[in-house]
Amino acid sequence: MDSSLNRSNNINLKLIxxxxxxxxxxxxIGLSLSVLPIFISKSLGFSLLVAGIVISLQYISTxxxxxxxxxxxxxxxxxxxxxxSMIGFSLTGIFLIFAYYFKFSPxxxxxxxxxxxxxxxxxxxxxxxxxxxxxxxDLGEKYTAKIISYNGVACYGxxxxxxxxxxxxxxxxxxxxxxxxxIILGIIGFLFAKTKENKTNLNxxxxxxxxxxxxxxxxxxxxxxxxxxxxxxxSTFITLYYNYFHWNNGALxxxxxxxxxxxxxxxFSNVINNYGxxxxxxxxxxxxxxxxxxIAFATNAQIALIGAGVTGLGFSLIFPAxxxxxxxxxxxxxxxxxxxxxxxxxDISLGVAGPIIGSVADFFGMxxxxxxxxxxxFIGLGLAxxxxxxxxxxxxxxx
Numbered sequence: 370m371d372s373s374l375n376r377s378n379n380i381n382l383k384l385i386x387x388x389x390x391x392x393x394x395x396x397x398i399g400l401s402l403s404v405l406p407i408f409i410s411k412s413l414g415f416s417l418l419v420a421g422i423v424i425s426l427q428y429i430s431t432x433x434x435x436x437x438x439x440x441x442x443x444x445x446x447x448x449x450x451x452x453x454s455m456i457g458f459s460l461t462g463i464f465l466i467f468a469y470y471f472k473f474s475p476x477x478x479x480x481x482x483x484x485x486x487x488x489x490x491x492x493x494x495x496x497x498x499x500x501x502x503x504x505x506x507d508l509g510e511k512y513t514a515k516i517i518s519y520n521g522v523a524c525y526g527x528x529x530x531x532x533x534x535x536x537x538x539x540x541x542x543x544x545x546x547x548x549x550x551x552i553i554l555g556i557i558g559f560l561f562a563k564t565k566e567n568k569t570n571l572n573x574x575x576x577x578x579x580x581x582x583x584x585x586x587x588x589x590x591x592x593x594x595x596x597x598x599x600x601x602x603x604s605t606f607i608t609l610y611y612n613y614f615h616w617n618n619g620a621l622x623x624x625x626x627x628x629x630x631x632x633x634x635x636x637f638s639n640v641i642n643n644y645g646x647x648x649x650x651x652x653x654x655x656x657x658x659x660x661x662x663x664i665a666f667a668t669n670a671q672i673a674l675i676g677a678g679v680t681g682l683g684f685s686l687i688f689p690a691x692x693x694x695x696x697x698x699x700x701x702x703x704x705x706x707x708x709x710x711x712x713x714x715x716d717i718s719l720g721v722a723g724p725i726i727g728s729v730a731d732f733f734g735m736x737x738x739x740x741x742x743x744x745x746x747f748i749g750l751g752l753a754x755x756x757x758x759x760x761x762x763x764x765x766x767x768x
Contacts (some may be wrong), residue, residue, distance in 0.1 A: 399531020529627020
């Protein structure tokens with residue numbers, strides 16, 4: 370009994386040590402997530418569309434780095450990718466400081482913010498799948514669902530904590546404080562990664578091109594992308610949405626979203642193994658749609674807060690539920706590319722969502738962004754149901 374408990378604790382400690390890199394990276398991302406849209410629109414005087422485009426540049430560079438990071442992981446192991454990511458996150462802090470220093474020149478300041486968001490995307494692209502693959506290589510494939518779930522807790526928990534703390538830091542120390550903290554955390558992550566042993570699963574005979582792997586995971590990725598629009602609408606525009614209705618504590622929605630997200634991952638950690646990824650994804654997309662509709666029809670900040678929590682609960686298991694299925698569609702030697710390719714779709718979702726939702730707000734009104742987001746997630750629900758029916762038909766034909 371004691372031996373089994375010690376082994377379980379050892380596995381959890383190892384798992385936490387790997388996903389700590391995810392936590393550091395997404396905490397740095399979260400620090401500026403709530404303050405930059407307001408800084409761009411209020412301090413620099415640009416439109417919401419411009420703010421959405423600048424924020425979404427992160428996801429464009431992440432898109433291009435995903436494939437590269439997948440090849441690094443499959444060929445050289447995840448450690449180099451993590452090291453590169455930590456360097457990138459430190460550099461984002463430097464350019465964030467430049468952006469604030471030159472705020473007297475809106476165009477120049479915006480230019481530094483563009484560089485900041487591109488570097489953030491590069492760093493995110495390198496760290497996105499690396500800790501997951503590192504943990505799988507060390508602990509074994511039987512822990513895949515648990516590893517992806519814990520990594521998601523680290524990711525979105527860090528975003529929520531970072532976003533709320535970013536508001537406080539910006540209020541007391543301006544963007545300087547956020548920039549300096551980002552530099553320090555990136556350095557800490559780099560030094561910690563240097564102490565860990567690298568792992569590889571390289572088997573040249575099984576190695577496939579990234580694009581072939583991408584084709585295998587694409588159906589699950591598209592479903593993930595549609596589900597990600599709900600998260601994008603909250604993470605990028607909730608503070609502006611609250612300002613529009615003259616409500617207070619908009620950043621609290623991110624914290625509630627993150628809290629229920631983490632709770633969903635921890636409380637329902639075994640449902641993927643028990644019921645299957647597709648079934649869990651369908652249930653989660655349905656709950657996320659309900660949460661977004663609650664925000665859309667909320668008449669006060671408290672109801673919107675409830676909607677954010679329901680949305681977080683719904684979004685909590687979508688990535689691991691579909692991710693487990695995506696990984697099983699390829700050989701172990703291609704898991705780095707599979708996770709990187711699968712993750713591309715959330716980058717596409719977040720990259721496209723910013724400008725599109727910003728345009729909805731500019732042309733139709735801020736009050737339409739959450740009905741729009743709910744409709745997109747509902748389409749994802751329909752796609753997940755179609756994938757389930759297709760899977761059942763394939764099994765029936767095989768029998």
